Amino acid sequence: MSGSRGQFSSRLGFILAAAGSAVGIGNLVAFPVVATKNGGGAFLVIYIAFVALICFPVMLGEIAMGRASNKNPVGAFYALSGGNKFWGRLGGLAILTPFMIAVFYSVITIWIMLYMLQSASGNLDRLAEPAAFGEIVSSPTLFFYMLITMAIVFFILAGGVKGGIEKAAKILMPTLMIMLIALVLFVLTLDNAVEGLRYYLVPDFSLINSTVFRSALNHAFFSLSLGMGILITYGSYFSHKEKIVNATRLVAVMDTSVAFIAGLLILPAIFAMNPNVDVQTLSESSVSLIFSYLPQVFLEMENIVGYTGASILATFFFMLVLFAAMTSLVSITEIPIAWMIDEKGYSRRKALAAMGLVAGVFIVLATMSLGMVDRLSSMVTYGGVNKSFFDVIYDLFYDTILPFIGFLVCIFCSYRWKRSEFMQEVGEGDESYTTSLLASYVNLSLGTFIPVVLLLVFANNVAQIYFGYNLLGF
Numbered sequence: 144m145s146g147s148r149g150q151f152s153s154r155l156g157f158i159l160a161a162a163g164s165a166v167g168i169g170n171l172v173a174f175p176v177v178a179t180k181n182g183g184g185a186f187l188v189i190y191i192a193f194v195a196l197i198c199f200p201v202m203l204g205e206i207a208m209g210r211a212s213n214k215n216p217v218g219a220f221y222a223l224s225g226g227n228k229f230w231g232r233l234g235g236l237a238i239l240t241p242f243m244i245a246v247f248y249s250v251i252t253i254w255i256m257l258y259m260l261q262s263a264s265g266n267l268d269r270l271a272e273p274a275a276f277g278e279i280v281s282s283p284t285l286f287f288y289m290l291i292t293m294a295i296v297f298f299i300l301a302g303g304v305k306g307g308i309e310k311a312a313k314i315l316m317p318t319l320m321i322m323l324i325a326l327v328l329f330v331l332t333l334d335n336a337v338e339g340l341r342y343y344l345v346p347d348f349s350l351i352n353s354t355v356f357r358s359a360l361n362h363a364f365f366s367l368s369l370g371m372g373i374l375i376t377y378g379s380y381f382s383h384k385e386k387i388v389n390a391t392r393l394v395a396v397m398d399t400s401v402a403f404i405a406g407l408l409i410l411p412a413i414f415a416m417n418p419n420v421d422v423q424t425l426s427e428s429s430v431s432l433i434f435s436y437l438p439q440v441f442l443e444m445e446n447i448v449g450y451t452g453a454s455i456l457a458t459f460f461f462m463l464v465l466f467a468a469m470t471s472l473v474s475i476t477e478i479p480i481a482w483m484i485d486e487k488g489y490s491r492r493k494a495l496a497a498m499g500l501v502a503g504v505f506i507v508l509a510t511m512s513l514g515m516v517d518r519l520s521s522m523v524t525y526g527g528v529n530k531s532f533f534d535v536i537y538d539l540f541y542d543t544i545l546p547f548i549g550f551l552v553c554i555f556c557s558y559r560w561k562r563s564e565f566m567q568e569v570g571e572g573d574e575s576y577t578t579s580l581l582a583s584y585v586n587l588s589l590g591t592f593i594p595v596v597l598l599l600v601f602a603n604n605v606a607q608i609y610f611g612y613n614l615l616g617f
């Protein structure tokens with residue numbers, strides 16, 4: 144059965160594919176910026192605690208659901224609840240979410256491709272100008288790069304699980320690590336880099352407030368590709384002979400390490416280039432600010448390595464992000480495809496075509512909502528801010544919904560699917576886990592305090608983003 148749906152050839156295949164999904168723009172670009180504006184070291188501590196204590200058990204829940212049911216998210220919720228339609232429908236949220244994430248993630252990936260090409264062709268100075276981002280995101284050439292991006296993603300997906308996803312991840316992931324470490328070593332040799340290191344590594348807990356908590360949890364979910372059906376689907380390709388816990392731990396550690404290393408690159412670079420940087424000026428930072436800031440950081444390196452050197456480094460960096468983004472994009476796109484194959488009976492090819500068509504339309508609309516078409520660019524106003532179509536997707540599917548789906552997974556694994564079966568699935572073939580302290584922690588927390596925290600964060604996301612009101616009051 145599993146053979147016909149595709150299966151990873153080995154544990155390493157699963158780990159690389161899951162890590163390829165997890166490591167992306169979120170780690171390399173968003174994490175350092177979110178960390179910078181949310182208190183540096185204090186954010187780092189909270190982030191790591193969330194990954195270990197909250198996200199890790201939810202990851203186990205998702206992967207176990209996938210492997211036990213051998214299905215996509217809708218099929219998994221449906222089958223494991225004994226054919227309950229309500230849960231099946233809720234599982235639909237874990238199809239819609241990766242679809243919408245694929246849309247805004249594609250838009251950002253296209254920008255990255257453009258930034259890489261512009262840096263490579265000697266235009267780093269132009270990219271560093273404040274107006275550059277606005278010009279790039281509203282330039283019609285984006286549609287050309289959109290076609291290239293989609294062609295690469297669909298080409299990889301056409302190869303299926305083993306030939307496509309796994310093969311791409313096996314080449315791209317190690318290359319990425321080597322490139323990243325080389326860049327960090329360079330940045331750490333710069334004067335003042337140490338100031339950035341201090342801000343990043345020495346926590347100042349007075350900087351903690353509820354936004355730091357909210358941002359850390361939302362970002363941890365996004366970064367681990369959690370709460371969006373990806374791990375359920377990848378779990379369904381995971382062999383019953385392998386141990387879930389070890390593989391999951393490795394994925395979590397790899398993802399967090401890459402984010403951490405990206406922080407070692409970006410934070411010291413920011414401080415080295417501008418020793419008096421006021422991190423508060425980054426406090427309004429959004430996706431767009433990240434993009435105007437990065438080229439400036441690289442351009443500043445001109446003094447040390449010359450313009451050509453700086454351009455090469457920037458090209459190198461954007462290429463690295465592009466690699467990571469591609470593997471992530473492949474994984475998000477796979478979820479709706481797996482759903483169409485399982486639930487709608489489509490062939491892989493037909494599912495790819497359907498996905499390409501529908502996603503294509505949304506990507507075009509999202510791209511046009513950044514200055515090209517007024518009605519899309521200022522579509523609605525909430526929380527006192529005017530939002531574009533792109534912003535709406537981003538707010539809803541990056542910043543709001545993920546903890547809610549995580550909450551559903553916890554409730555489902557603990558109270559709807561038989562808890563004994565969940566425990567057995569996680570511990571299959573893994574004696575040392577079943578009797579461990581970790582197992583007791585997972586079994587206890589998944590049905591108690593983890594869903595409470597997730598629901599609280601979700602409620603506060605809604606209150607803050609849509610109503611400009613802080614429920615938690617600190």
Ligand code: PHE
Pocket residue numbers: 164165166167168169170241244365366367368371373471472474475
């Ligand atoms: N986790 C990826 C990142 O950090 C993004 C991603 C999101 C990948 C959703 C798959 C699904 O960039």
